[in-house]
Amino acid sequence: MQDSVSPTFKFTLLSTGTISGPRCGIICNRENEVDTPCILVHGAVGIPNHMNSELLRDIPEVRVQHVALADVYENLKVIEQFGEGFKKFSNFPNQNFLYLGCTDPTFFYESTQGSVLVQTRSGRASVDLSEYVRLVEAMDVDFYSGLTYDVTWNHSRKRCIKSVQLTLEMLDELIEAGCKNKNVFGVIEGGSDRKERIRSAQETAQRPVVGFLLGGFGLDESTTQRNEYIHLVLSEIPPDKPRMINGVGDPYEVLSCVEMGIDIFTNSFVGQATEQGCVLTWNLTPQKGKIYLDSDKIMISLLHTKFKEDMSPIVHGCGCYTCLNHTRAYICHLLSVHEMLGHTLIQIHNVFHYTAFFKVIRENVKGGTFEEYKKTFFESFPITTF
């Protein structure tokens, strides 16, 4: 094992943000900084699917990589024996932050009583808390989530109480386990039960956590419900610590969440678009009053044969590898013949576009123009066309 010095984690809110509204911040570890609001990129091995770490290096806005417990659990002993951390093991860019999440943004697993279940490649496994601690240390992650007990939104009050109780108990055990890495995000659960959500937020806030993860979103709740519960939870936790949300990802949702004061996002929005052959095309800086055409929709599917001779890039002016080198026609062909490269090329563009979107959001928050930006965005791209 390496000489384990606990990784540092510091979150600084920039004064330009507002406490209860959109805000910008900086997360620091020993050597590097990440600006918030930001998106964690996720894929089966901490790299968006169909990409590799070399391709990821070319996207400067990718700064935090999310590895899901289910995807590394089986390799605990290998990572321990390797001894130089998961970033080195997987050839991740050194300056990137590494986040280990108990939940997988792509799948929802409901845990049974008292244990955390994960779906590994060789089947379901029940994760032991001590194994989780070993994983956090061996991977040398920058920050990680507590273990959680997720429930869907249609569960009884009894299940909601239990979800909060077990999640808190697991957090306490995790803290008591004496993990050298203290950079844990407490997970707020409680499903659709207001009282339990408040209790979960208040209790978690009393623990020595470095941030909060709003769990159990992006499941079967309505937008109104979601916004209501996010407000409810955010008003119960201290403003000086970062707030992460799991499972919320389309650009409208992102803008709404930033408006409420969310700092970190992790979701499967980009991955799902890519799997469907869709490319993200929305104009990152829409202008007030301008009419945006069909091709400026939020996303388009390159599976459509109308692109088969289209020699233009996915998005004119996009600086990603795909747009600088390849055409819609070529990608349309690759997708139609099921060549891996098709998905690789659209994934590169999608990750580039989505992370660039967060950069624009930060600029608008810093410049005090976020409300206007959000309004123009919703007017330019009515939700009905999405």
Next chain:
Amino acid sequence: HSGRALEFELHGTHNMARAGTLTLPHGPISTPVFMPVGTQGTIKGLTTKQLHELGPSIILGNTYHLGHRPGPEVMKNVGGLHSFMNWGRNLLTDSGGFQMVSLLKLAEITEEGVKFESPHDGTILVLTPEKSIEIQNKIGADIIMALDDVVHSTTTGPRLEESTHRTIRWIDRCIKAHTRPHDQNLFGIVQGGLDPGLRNICLDGLLQRDLPGYAIGGLSGGESKDEFWKIVFLCTCRLPKDKPRYLMGVGFPVDMVVCVALGIDMFDCVYPTRTARFGSALVPSGVINLKHNRYQYDFTPIDNNCTCSTCKNYTRAYIHTLSHGDELGAQLISVHNIAYQLGLMNGLHQSIISGNLEEFICSFMEQQFPKKDYPNWVVDALNAVEIKLFK
């Protein structure tokens, strides 16, 4: 560029083996050369950037697949395959006939061409020599292949005779149909199965046509290795010294090393990328399968002496964690395997020039067969060109 579509310069020889530079419209190629196969306009999973870094100076596209999707009209309208896939180096396309006969159940060969049932709508279509060349002219590769009458390598008797003579008749139709000889090189394919007499008849016919290069077809299809190398040798002894010789579909490292010694300049094979998808990596000692549990805690690269990006950045243990059918694992191994093949060709090129071919081959074979239990055909084939594995 002198205006000719092909120049071939030899820098050194060792008995039958040759090291040279083949210059095509999209740049020079050091020979002997291994050409990775990009069936549908991509080498499985690799970006053109990764491919550029790997460094092949020529890759293959398959006319059957590209003619089917996106189709010749799209190919023409987008300015050919180079522009379509943004590949600035050389390309070679096959005629489409071989794939048709091997992929389509109902394909039947007549004097007119390869008759087949459309996999879309069941209509009967014919790939004629003219049609094959027309499609290849639209794809625009630097080397295009004549349509030949493909038979299984172990076919004998009247059908084999017919295929040999028909291949010669079709070459004239191909030459006549070819509209871009100034920037596309039409290679003829020597057929004739395992029958030396028929191979000679085919060679006679093709050599009279004075084509820019020649391929040896109809091998690597189930014949014995003994028959295989003898036919290769027969052909290389007769093919002109000043033109490139391409052995189609051969890509196992041992086979390529022997055939370079016998005088072959060009190879293509899906083997390095296909085997990568099953977790197999090519190393000097042969093949290792990274799915195997023995690599679970192996924190060394696939090959310590390899300079490819996979070996520079990843361990066997990491690739092992990806080996459950993960495409990233396949991609990392593909990069290494292509690098291995290109490195092997480069080693052969250098050793021919510096006069060390025999030492190079002896050391290569010793690593592959540490007990020196060399297959007889390897010993015999190398003996034929005065390379002795046993001193």
